[in-house]
Amino acid sequence: MSNQSQKPSVNIGVQKEYEKNSLFRNLCYGLEEEGIPFQYFISEDSDIHKLANDAANESRLNVGISIGDQNNIIIQHKKLDIDQPFIEKRIDEDFQAKIMGSNAARLVKGIPIKDIPLEDEYSRNSIPDQKRANTNKTTNTAKNTAKNKTTEKTKAIESNEASNQAKEEKINAEEVEKITQLVIEALKNN
Amino acid sequence: MEYIVGVDIGNSTTEVAIGKVDKEKENIDFISDGIYKTTGLKGTIDNIEGILNSLNSALNKVDLGYDDLALIRLNEATPVIGDLAMETITETVITESTMIGHDPWTPGGIGLGVGVTTLINDIDDCKAGEDVILIIPGSVDFADAANIINQAKERGVNVNGAVAQKDDAVLIVNRLDETIPVIDEVKYIDRIPLAKKAAVEVARPGGTIDKLSNPYGIATIFELDSEDTKHIFPVARSLIGNRSAVVIRTPEGDIEERKIPAGEIVIIGDRGKSEIGIDSGADEIMDSLEKIHPIEDVQGQPGTNVGGMLDRVKATMSKVTDQPLQDIRIKDILAVNTFVPKEVKGGLAEEYAMENAVGLAAMVKTSQLPMRKIADKLEEETNVKVEIAGVEANMAILGALTTPGTDKPFVILDMGGGSTDAAMVTTKDTIYTTHLAGAGDMTSLLINTELGLGDIKLAELIKKNPLAKVESVFHIRHEDGSVNFFDEPLAPKLFGRVIILSDNDKIPIPTDHSLDKIRQVRRDAKNDVFVRNSIRALKRIIPTGNIRDIDFVVMVGGSAIDFEIPTMISNRLSEYGVVAGRGNIRGVMGPRNAVATGLVLSYLETEGSVIDE
Numbered sequence: 001m002s003n004q005s006q007k008p009s010v011n012i013g014v015q016k017e018y019e020k021n022s023l024f025r026n027l028c029y030g031l032e033e034e035g036i037p038f039q040y041f042i043s044e045d046s047d048i049h050k051l052a053n054d055a056a057n058e059s060r061l062n063v064g065i066s067i068g069d070q071n072n073i074i075i076q077h078k079k080l081d082i083d084q085p086f087i088e089k090r091i092d093e094d095f096q097a098k099i100m101g102s103n104a105a106r107l108v109k110g111i112p113i114k115d116i117p118l119e120d121e122y123s124r125n126s127i128p129d130q131k132r133a134n135t136n137k138t139t140n141t142a143k144n145t146a147k148n149k150t151t152e153k154t155k156a157i158e159s160n161e162a163s164n165q166a167k168e169e170k171i172n173a174e175e176v177e178k179i180t181q182l183v184i185e186a187l188k189n190n
Numbered sequence: 191m192e193y194i195v196g197v198d199i200g201n202s203t204t205e206v207a208i209g210k211v212d213k214e215k216e217n218i219d220f221i222s223d224g225i226y227k228t229t230g231l232k233g234t235i236d237n238i239e240g241i242l243n244s245l246n247s248a249l250n251k252v253d254l255g256y257d258d259l260a261l262i263r264l265n266e267a268t269p270v271i272g273d274l275a276m277e278t279i280t281e282t283v284i285t286e287s288t289m290i291g292h293d294p295w296t297p298g299g300i301g302l303g304v305g306v307t308t309l310i311n312d313i314d315d316c317k318a319g320e321d322v323i324l325i326i327p328g329s330v331d332f333a334d335a336a337n338i339i340n341q342a343k344e345r346g347v348n349v350n351g352a353v354a355q356k357d358d359a360v361l362i363v364n365r366l367d368e369t370i371p372v373i374d375e376v377k378y379i380d381r382i383p384l385a386k387k388a389a390v391e392v393a394r395p396g397g398t399i400d401k402l403s404n405p406y407g408i409a410t411i412f413e414l415d416s417e418d419t420k421h422i423f424p425v426a427r428s429l430i431g432n433r434s435a436v437v438i439r440t441p442e443g444d445i446e447e448r449k450i451p452a453g454e455i456v457i458i459g460d461r462g463k464s465e466i467g468i469d470s471g472a473d474e475i476m477d478s479l480e481k482i483h484p485i486e487d488v489q490g491q492p493g494t495n496v497g498g499m500l501d502r503v504k505a506t507m508s509k510v511t512d513q514p515l516q517d518i519r520i521k522d523i524l525a526v527n528t529f530v531p532k533e534v535k536g537g538l539a540e541e542y543a544m545e546n547a548v549g550l551a552a553m554v555k556t557s558q559l560p561m562r563k564i565a566d567k568l569e570e571e572t573n574v575k576v577e578i579a580g581v582e583a584n585m586a587i588l589g590a591l592t593t594p595g596t597d598k599p600f601v602i603l604d605m606g607g608g609s610t611d612a613a614m615v616t617t618k619d620t621i622y623t624t625h626l627a628g629a630g631d632m633t634s635l636l637i638n639t640e641l642g643l644g645d646i647k648l649a650e651l652i653k654k655n656p657l658a659k660v661e662s663v664f665h666i667r668h669e670d671g672s673v674n675f676f677d678e679p680l681a682p683k684l685f686g687r688v689i690i691l692s693d694n695d696k697i698p699i700p701t702d703h704s705l706d707k708i709r710q711v712r713r714d715a716k717n718d719v720f721v722r723n724s725i726r727a728l729k730r731i732i733p734t735g736n737i738r739d740i741d742f743v744v745m746v747g748g749s750a751i752d753f754e755i756p757t758m759i760s761n762r763l764s765e766y767g768v769v770a771g772r773g774n775i776r777g778v779m780g781p782r783n784a785v786a787t788g789l790v791l792s793y794l795e796t797e798g799s800v801i802d803e
Contacts, residue, residue: 035296084679086663086679102357109686112686
């Protein structure tokens with residue numbers, strides 16, 4: 001039964017070793033971009049079907065997610081069968097995890113879900129060539145002024161792939177908490 | 191006792207009826223029927239395959255073989271074929287990237303921001319007090335972007351808005367100390383001109399922008415004089431209804447709607463000749479057509495699309511009938527105004543504009559189709575005597591009269607795939623016929639182009655079936671508002687989508703169009719083709735020209751099976767006091783099999799049974 005004292009939110013069950021995983025973080029970004037509040041709990045449970053089901057049952061939006069067990073993400077609806085979740089997918093890339101987050105939000109909103117492409121269409125193109133020369137300079141200046149945490153992240157402008165690993169260690173559960181807080185505040189203001 | 195077969199080769203289906211004639215040759219019992227899609231172009235030797243398939247399925251039902259048959263009667267098919275074309279007559283072009291007018295699902299922030307377009311990597315070159323609109327390419331992480339904006343603001347740089355390439359707007363705005371409007375999912379972000387004044391506007395959820403969709407709003411922001419305001423008006427107009435937009439002011443920047451020269455058609459009739467440009471629209475084309483009717487021929491301007499299409503129809507017909515090209519005449523055209531979604535040239539976010547277009551159906555008639563060749567071949571294949579019997583319209587009337595509740599004088603509307611044919615029989619058995627361009631295929635084409643599907647099969651499914659919206663994993667809402675629940679959860683790919691309910695299949699429509707929009711396009715297409723053609727047909731064949739002078743209209747043919755076309759026509763014709771409805775051949779066949787039934791019935795008459803004069 002859902003806990004009526006909780007705020008309406010999507011509930012995420014996270015296997016312990018995924019707590020600091022970038023996939024989990026990007027999953028949250030997907031939900032945040034769609035403007036749907038979420039909360040998460042850490043679990044020792046190795047059965048991610050059950051984890052997703054429990055998460056969904058606890059959610060007042062009736063939608064739960066589980067992540068773990070070799071990069072599997074399950075989006076589950078409270079009214080669906082435990083063995084036949086809404087979406088169950090093995091995810092390898094961060095941007096795919098973000099789309100999974102969007103899709104969970106879209107399940108709440110009742111709008112069509114996005115397809116999950118194999119490649120991120122924005123990782124390659126984007127910065128116009130003539131501007132690339134300036135990128136290094138900008139990064140350096142930014143580094144000097146930036147606070148400790150952002151220093152690592154500004155490197156991302158130079159290389160996307162490198163940044164994923166760097167950030168993995170930096171951002172922890174606190175940040176997720178912070179994001180959740182932000183979203184909830186934003187909703188309140190609305 | 192003998193078995194007689196009637197075979198009707200139509201534009202899209204080949205239908206068969208088998209009748210058992212008793213010894214006295216007074217009564218016919220219909221024992222079986224068959225249907226198969228017409229193979230090849232109607233009236234060609236390729237039709238044999240379809241005929242045999244249709245015949246075999248009818249024979250199998252009653253356990254008969256070719257040996258049991260006494261006679262096969264083939265219709266003298268009306269030598270009519272149709273073809274279709276679509277001409278876009280306007281195009282929208284954005285020059286120098288003056289605006290971004292797309293609607294991302296989730297823009298970020300709220301309000302209006304004005305500043306100079308600056309790439310995020312160049313922010314350090316900006317001095318305190320400068321007004322900036324930040325351009326954020328997809329390679330920049332949203333958290334970094336947010337940090338950079340926060341730092342710039344601390345330095346006193348006024349970052350008033352941002353344009354992002356990825357779907358990141360909300361994520362960026364959530365990490366800002368101060369909310370600014372951010373637009374995302376701008377695919378061609380590298381094409382945005384830098385160092386130009388720009389304005390970004392995002393409305394609250396559920397709202398629409400009001401500054402950038404107002405020409406005076408834009409004039410205020412960019413300090414335009416009256417001449418420039420006139421110039422910017424199309425930009426404002428194209429942004430109406432959006433939740434978010436960007437306008438960039440460049441000296442050469444402009445958006446214009448151009449008219450594309452689409453060629454002319456020449457309508458030649460008994461009463462003169464009329465030249466008319468396709469770009470003047472469907473209504474004017476149809477008006478001049480009715481004025482000149484009856485038509486001798488229609489020609490298209492050489493070198494244009496419309497000229498090419500009309501030539502193609504004639505060339506096909508000439509090949510089929512072995513007649514010289516100059517003898518082939520176009521006897522009718524149906525023009526319909528429509529809209530085609532086209533990607534805007536010069537757009538930055540794959541914006542689409544609804545361009546005006548004219549859909550054109552043409553109908554060709556020749557003196558005769560080579561039916562004898564088909565008959566000989568069929569005789570060879572089946573060893574049954576084959577005769578060509580009767581004009582199609584007469585057979586259709588004979589068949590349609592088996593619909594319970596009808597009587598002469600009445601009109602049949604035969605609505606097929608390629609053409610709409612009508613025949614009227616008076617109390618004195620005089621028969622008038624007419625053939626009009628435009629039918630089921632034209633409707634599919636209109637649905638396909640107006641919804642931008644690029645998939646004619648999907649358009650046909652939309653045409654033939656009602657819609658529903660998947661509202662949860664367990665229930666759908668039909669287009670009439672009623673709800674259906676399912677025991678099994680629906681597939682995720684259906685979730686939130688508008689679906690087609692075809693038999694037991696649920697086919698998702700992969701567009702962002704709402705159910706109401708798709709339904710409206712579907713009904714408008716049917717109205718533009720079938721309702722208009724039914725009125726046109728009646729005015730032509732009724733000797734008095736007054737629709738009130740007839741009592742009964744019976745609709746037959748493939749498109750009469752449609753779930754809403756017959757009711758749409760019935761509604762329209764009820765204004766004239768006409769009883770109109772879908773035929774029910776022999777009381778059991780519905781609107782199908784009219785001609786095949788007529789072919790069997792007419793056997794008695796030709797075999798010398800008594801016909802009272």
